[in-house]
Amino acid sequence: MAALKKRPNPRKAGASSNGNGAAVCPRCGKPLGAGCKHCGYRLTPEQERKEILATALLVYADKGAPNTLRAIAKRVPFPTDHKRVGRILKPAIASGVLPQLETSTTRNGKQWNNKPRAKNKKDFIGVKALQGITAPKNWARMYELRTGDALGELRKIKNGSVNAFCTSPPYWWCRKYKGLPGQYGLEATIEKHVDRLQKVFAVAHKKATADGVAWLVLGDQRGGSNTPRTDKTKTKVLCRIPNKIIDALEGVGWYCMSEITWCKTNPCSQSVKSRPTDATEKIFMLAKSPGNHYFGYKALKEICKTTPSPTDCHSSARRKEKNNKLNGDTYPPRNWGDTRNTWDWWEIAINPVINVKHTAKMPIELARRLVLGSCPKGGLIVDMFGGAHTIGMLAVLLNRKYIGIEIAEVFNKRAEKQFRTNFEG
Numbered sequence: 001m002a003a004l005k006k007r008p009n010p011r012k013a014g015a016s017s018n019g020n021g022a023a024v025c026p027r028c029g030k031p032l033g034a035g036c037k038h039c040g041y042r043l044t045p046e047q048e049r050k051e052i053l054a055t056a057l058l059v060y061a062d063k064g065a066p067n068t069l070r071a072i073a074k075r076v077p078f079p080t081d082h083k084r085v086g087r088i089l090k091p092a093i094a095s096g097v098l099p100q101l102e103t104s105t106t107r108n109g110k111q112w113n114n115k116p117r118a119k120n121k122k123d124f125i126g127v128k129a130l131q132g133i134t135a136p137k138n139w140a141r142m143y144e145l146r147t148g149d150a151l152g153e154l155r156k157i158k159n160g161s162v163n164a165f166c167t168s169p170p171y172w173w174c175r176k177y178k179g180l181p182g183q184y185g186l187e188a189t190i191e192k193h194v195d196r197l198q199k200v201f202a203v204a205h206k207k208a209t210a211d212g213v214a215w216l217v218l219g220d221q222r223g224g225s226n227t228p229r230t231d232k233t234k235t236k237v238l239c240r241i242p243n244k245i246i247d248a249l250e251g252v253g254w255y256c257m258s259e260i261t262w263c264k265t266n267p268c269s270q271s272v273k274s275r276p277t278d279a280t281e282k283i284f285m286l287a288k289s290p291g292n293h294y295f296g297y298k299a300l301k302e303i304c305k306t307t308p309s310p311t312d313c314h315s316s317a318r319r320k321e322k323n324n325k326l327n328g329d330t331y332p333p334r335n336w337g338d339t340r341n342t343w344d345w346w347e348i349a350i351n352p353v354i355n356v357k358h359t360a361k362m363p364i365e366l367a368r369r370l371v372l373g374s375c376p377k378g379g380l381i382v383d384m385f386g387g388a389h390t391i392g393m394l395a396v397l398l399n400r401k402y403i404g405i406e407i408a409e410v411f412n413k414r415a416e417k418q419f420r421t422n423f424e425g
């Protein structure tokens with residue numbers, strides 16, 4: 001029997017380039033992937049480091065292109081990702097050998113990917129409807145940021161004292177916020193996720209005033225590589241979690257008053273061809289005692305931009321139409337009602353957002369509507385999944401008290417700083 005040839009250790013060989021900057025295998029001369037798929041050769045860590053540094057220098061020299069970790073990772077001549085590139089470039093950037101990279105949102109110091117962020121007090125007002133509004137003088141006494149678990153901290157609040165809960169719980173397997181134990185959204189099954197939220201809202205029900213309401217922004221999830229595999233999560237299939245959550249909350253005493261569709265005017269792009277792009281999320285308005293609950297009808301009134309159709313069955317439209325005819329006005333009437341009750345679909349862009357570092361901030365305009373719709377001035381709003389505390393900042397600005405609960409202390413510290421930046425002086 002012929003003796004088996006011992007394969008040379010590929011990590012010991014040296015890589016070279018084909019003159020165009022692309023790495024070629026030094027053994028067989030073919031283009032080099034993560035390793036050479038032709039003869040099994042792999043780059044040594046040192047060679048990998050050199051290739052990445054060389055690519056970074058090329059990217060720095062290309063003034064017109066973004067120089068982010070992702071941009072460098074794309075140009076490295078073998079498959080790699082931005083995290084690996086970051087780990088390799090970090091020491092060189094920290095020691096000043098390489099200049100700072102742009103962040104994904106800035107290019108040459110300017111915003112470039114259409115995600116404006118509020119930077120100071122003026123920018124925080126970035127929403128037209130908030131222009132000219134200043135926070136009350138006693139703003140510092142109007143909010144409290146608590147670090148801890150939503151359920152535990154909620155239990156400490158006095159029964160019957162909360163006018164409104166405005167919150168956006170972590171979506172199921174969407175993000176790992178700081179990877180803290182006890183974090184919501186990382187349950188093994190959808191049922192467990194729904195159960196945990198049900199427990200939180202059962203306690204919230206006790207804490208709510210008789211006219212109390214809860215506004216929830218809920219996103220869905222699709223089965224796939226980023227969710228646990230269960231027989232109910234088929235790949236790419238929508239899990240329909242928001243409606244399951246609301247069914248569960250009805251079981252603990254809440255009544256669903258409205259299901260609003262948030263139509264994102266600039267949703268994130270998705271490379272899908274088998275279904276429409278996801279461009280909406282759900283906002284639910286729940287009441288403790290329907291009919292007796294608060295709704296900021298006047299504050300949420302919106303300008304009517306449509307002309308009633310001649311067949312419109314709305315009586316006031318018909319009356320106005322008739323009056324117009326009698327008065328000799330033009331027909332059909334334009335802008336017949338200046339304002340009307342808000343409709344149950346809201347067109348809101350996903351920015352601007354407040355200037356606190358967090359991966360899942362809600363748009364300022366959305367938080368503004370939730371705050372105005374949920375309780376009158378002087379009322380108490382609680383967000384038990386505070387995050388960057390967008391709701392809190394809008395609550396204080398619009399003269400409501402706020403208690404924000406958040407499991408990650410770092411988010412509370414960042415938000416605390418931003419509260420002072422926005423409202424001090």
Ligand SMILES: C[S@@+](CC[C@H](N)C(=O)[O-])C[C@H]1O[C@@H](n2cnc3c(N)ncnc32)[C@H](O)[C@@H]1O
Nearest residue numbers: 149150177183184361362385387388389390407
């Ligand atoms: C979707 S984000 C909220 C974003 C927020 N609406 C904003 O505009 O910034 C959900 C937040 O819930 C927090 N969270 C997760 N599990 C929690 C728990 N057990 N108790 C309290 N907060 C929790 C996460 O850390 C995350 O910041």
